[in-house]
Amino acid sequence: MAQAYASLLELNGLLRSGAVKARDIVREAARLLEAEAGPDGAVRRILLDEAMEAARGVERELKRGRTRGVLQGAPFGVSELLQTARRPPAWDPQTPPREAEDAAAVSRLRGARAAPLALLASPAFGGIAEGFGAREDACARVVSRGLLPFAVSLDFNGNVLRAALRRGCWALRPTFGTVSGFGSAPLSWTLGAVSVLARTPEDCGHVLAAMSGGDSRCPHSPGRTFRFVPQYARPVRGLRVADAGAEAGLRAWLERQGAVLAAAQKPQALPLEILHAVTAAEAGEALEQELARCGQCQHFLAQARELAAFEYLRAMRLRRSLLDWYNLALAEADVLVLPAEPWAMAEPEKGENGAPQQWVATALLAGAPILVWGGGGPRGLPAFGLTGRAGAENTLLRLAGALAQGPWHRKNPED
Template sequence: MKNRTIAILGAACFVSGAFVGRVSDNKLTVNILQDAQKVLGLNFTDAQLDSTLSELEEMKETYTILREQDLPNSVPPALMFNPVPAGFTFETKKTAFEVQRPAQVKLPRKREDLAFYSIPQLAELVRTQQISSEELTKFYLGRLKKYGPTLECVTTLTEELAMQQARQADKDIKAGKYKGMLHGIPFGVKDLLSTRKYKTTWGAMPYKDQVIDEDATVVQRLQEAGGVLVAKTTLGALAMGDVWYGGKTRSPWDISKGSSGSSAGSASAVAAGLLPYAIGTETLGSIVSPSTACGTTGLRPTFGRVSRHGAMALSWSMDKIGPIARSAEDCAIVFNAIYGPDGKDQSVYDAPFNYNTGINPKKLRVGYLEDDFAKEYGFAANDKATLDALRNAGVELVPISLPNLPARQLTMTISVEGAAAFDELTRSGRDSLLVQQHKNAWPNAFRSARFIPAVEYLQAQRVRTLLVQQMHETLKDVDVYISPSFASNNLVVTNLTGHPCVVVPNGFQKNGMPTTITFMGQLFGEAELLSFAKFYQSITPHEEQHPSMDFGKKKKS
């Protein structure tokens, strides 16, 4: 029965991928299944394959019936990834969120300097009514209009909405109804988060005029905190890379280079001072990578920390939403507004975020990936300087190694789940409208994924369970660990296990492009992780470096 079931599911997977659109017109034969076996790595006899034919024909009818069901991208599967390993517990008592308010913040003599003020600095100016939210919003809208076209980092300006929200913020603040540090502060969101009355394009030509007339939970929460939505930022089409239907998003450090992706526009706009902060998402590097290309600070939270309601789904078991900002503390302020259950995304845990000034970063147990730091790479000196700076500041670093499991092979998870999320796009042939059509682009990846058997996908998830458990054992003696941002194995492993990270700038390459270092945390350990990243930024000046914005000397490639 076991072998027969494998043959049925394996051959069915092949048939559903290879004969889309014409399978119902052709009878299956043993010869067809023999070919299917070659793709799937199976070796059943002709007699065994012949026994499966009748049930496989019934399966074809099942596929037809299921495909008639309306399954928008927002509908998740009935299976849910659990990042919590056996034996792991997280804090349940919630304490007050605490950020030290800056003293004596004044408007700069040069108004353009506002572009790179931190959230607390801007908040103090707005709270003390040295500048109105309306004035601040017009300031950032002006920069978005001036530099956005060159950087190709904006899909939609939400100007009318922004002015309404800014004026309401001013009215509330004058009436003594101050909501906190995000009140009256402009922000942008990656254009895979739905926004009422404005387009949500997913960066992709087939959806460039799509309107999902509701606010994603993250957008709603930021607006409830008094935030002012000014822009939808670009993403590589369907959350891959920096190429979207309107062009290629650029790094403000060198506009001949892309900003990487897929949170391309969010990182580019923040780095260029077009936004104080923006929301990004990550499935496999989409916050870490553009933050590195643009020199921003990005938080990828624990899987299950932030509701994805209203966000485009690429991989239901790997997608995560987080802020991209100027500093770790800016990220903490934004994260505090967006985390936690909303009653809509059932994957979200009710775990507190106890970020406060009482956390002593020097008392945290800190590891580092010794083997990765020992490798030779172009900006190794920057990473060594990071380790040295921490050691000189009194931090003891303990070497650790990641589990030895085939993590890279588990990335089939994204292919399978993405192919399911965009099943209709593939079967309709509208995937031909996507700008990128090379063999590593989504159209081919989604087609290829249809040849992955359900059995193999589930086996991969079982290996993933082992990975989750082994990571728990690896990190039992550390609160935080440090990885080079280039370390792809760490990026893959921790996106699969759901661990949080903060990526922060730590210098420049010889070509003038920024570099970053990655700080990793325990599951649901964002408070300690962000406190440690803030400590590092307090002893180094890297996050204070900004691009010149003199684009005349560079040309787009």
């Protein structure tokens, strides 16, 4: 059907023109998702009744001319790392269903009249025991295959970004605190950011704008809302780009478009070690009892329990100096371009000490926004990662939008 592989803008156009009905979109998406359901599949549960009810509401609204933006009537996937109403969260199954609320991100998306249609599988505790090998593959899989226009999940150590790189879709991890962490798995309080996986960079921007905003239930929320206005961000011409090993074709394109390229500095030492220590201390403490019951997490938990307050504080003080260094290092650049391949690694330890991995770990620790594209086959845009200083989402999305319009772009992998 037309809606498979459609971006949010295209889907909304179809809905508003009356070419398709909201319930048909939900029904068709559920049919496609059924093939992915099952104990080992990407889909844990299809929320058909709930989504059909929401779609009926959207149809009623559209009938009387009430429009609510591009998310209206769009079905989406929610990772198990985020809570949904009336369902005990995967990390705390003892919670009574009536006490389970929607995660702030899910509740805001419902407010924009998008409908959660699928609960998507996540590795045990987000795969935290695997360190840099953790990946939210289920979310990336349903998005890249066009089963859903977008999905939301929790990124704590680049798990969402790696999945997008592996499966070939866009993923945006916003500045830390842009989206409230209420209702997300306590995998790391000072690292976790609710992230979006979508089929175009514009869709990432629209979804982030709907999810963002202050929340008194989240202590890290700065009370700001993200506005998706790429038209006011710096254009590619004159954009100062730091290159940390971008693919040659990408570099040539940037130069042709008039971007000012310069080699990125050598990253400071120890970001990966800080990342490992902080995630282990925070997740180990929060999920001690649950991790103790998980067979594959025993070694991780044993190490996390050994961490002393001294070591956690040392990690956090080193992180603070790394954050100051990151802001200084990017003072002369609007965007840092990262090669995608070395940090989309399948092996957790493979090449971990390379400069790109250190840059990624530094950006994660600094709470900076990161946007990745997983590549699109032989004719497609090559895979890459973009990062910048806190709050640089619009700049990243504008550059990504321009790259996606380039001669290499194609929307449907089956074309």
